[in-house]
Amino acid sequence: xxxxxxxxxxxxxxxxxxxxxxxxxxxxxxxxxxxxxxxxxxxxxxxxxxxxxxxxxxxxxxxxxxxxxxxxxxxxxxxxxxxxxxxxxxxxxxxxxxxxxxxxxxxxxxxxxxxxxxxxxxxxxxxxxxxxxxxxxxxxxxxxxxxxxxxxxxxxxxxxxxxxxxxxxxxxxxxxxxxxxxxxxxxxxxxxxxxxxxxxxxxxxxxxxxxxxxxxxxxxxxxxxxxxxxxxxxxxxxxxxxxxxxxxxxxxxxxxxxxxx
Numbered sequence: 225x226x227x228x229x230x231x232x233x234x235x236x237x238x239x240x241x242x243x244x245x246x247x248x249x250x251x252x253x254x255x256x257x258x259x260x261x262x263x264x265x266x267x268x269x270x271x272x273x274x275x276x277x278x279x280x281x282x283x284x285x286x287x288x289x290x291x292x293x294x295x296x297x298x299x300x301x302x303x304x305x306x307x308x309x310x311x312x313x314x315x316x317x318x319x320x321x322x323x324x325x326x327x328x329x330x331x332x333x334x335x336x337x338x339x340x341x342x343x344x345x346x347x348x349x350x351x352x353x354x355x356x357x358x359x360x361x362x363x364x365x366x367x368x369x370x371x372x373x374x375x376x377x378x379x380x381x382x383x384x385x386x387x388x389x390x391x392x393x394x395x396x397x398x399x400x401x402x403x404x405x406x407x408x409x410x411x412x413x414x415x416x417x418x419x420x421x422x423x424x425x426x427x428x429x430x431x432x433x434x435x436x437x438x439x440x441x442x443x444x445x446x447x448x449x450x451x452x453x454x455x456x457x458x459x460x461x462x463x464x465x466x467x468x469x470x471x472x473x474x475x476x477x478x479x480x481x482x483x484x485x
Contacts, residue, residue, distance in 0.1 A: 232263040242267075262289050323339045324336065342355020363393065402461070430474065431475075446459075446480050457481040460479050
């Protein structure tokens with residue numbers, strides 16, 4: 225199973241037509257499950273061969289983009305209720321920025337996927353400039369989903385640096401697939417918000433401007449539940465593995481392969 229995340233930059237000044245980005249994803253990433261952020265569905269609808277879950281109209285207030293769960297060879301079952309004994313409606317503070325679904329493979333539940341775009345505001349709507357306030361709240365809201373499934377992938381553009389990852393990730397047993405495989409890559413020179421030094425291994429996933437001195441940032445992440453993390457086969461991403469990314473968006477994908485079990 226291959227999972228990936230990519231911010232398509234459909235919020236402001238998109239670089240490429242939406243349909244072209246979906247085609248590029250199919251040919252260059254070839255995922256089973258894709259978490260698109262700052263994304264839109266093409267006007268003609270979900271492309272042939274794909275299934276998708278998203279909120280029609282996006283975030284709203286002229287922001288017609290959001291988080292999209294897109295799949296090839298899988299189906300999605302929207303998660304509308306949580307809790308094992310007392311079922312209650314699943315609610316989240318930022319519909320369209322967060323999407324959660326069961327992944328159905330050959331008619332059977334594989335597990336759950338949660339896509340997150342870290343909103344640049346706090347719970348009161350005050351602008352923060354990062355996802356440091358919104359992402360922990362989102363993770364608290366999806367905690368029942370994470371606890372209910374053995375296989376869970378949480379992915380997206382968190383709008384935070386590695387040092388700012390919220391502690392709830394550890395409490396939920398969610399493993400950063402990039403850091404878990406850091407010894408397979410050289411350190412990322414100039415990595416922002418990172419104190420790992422020679423053990424860094426992060427990926428440059430966001431180009432903040434076109435300056436030669438643009439900040440070297442990883443703000444896009446994939447996390448896996450602890451049992452699933454033991455099945456990691458390969459992790460790649462960032463502009464080093466996807467050198468065409470800056471021509472298509474201001475983000476580069478993160479991709480992880482899990483063993484088929």
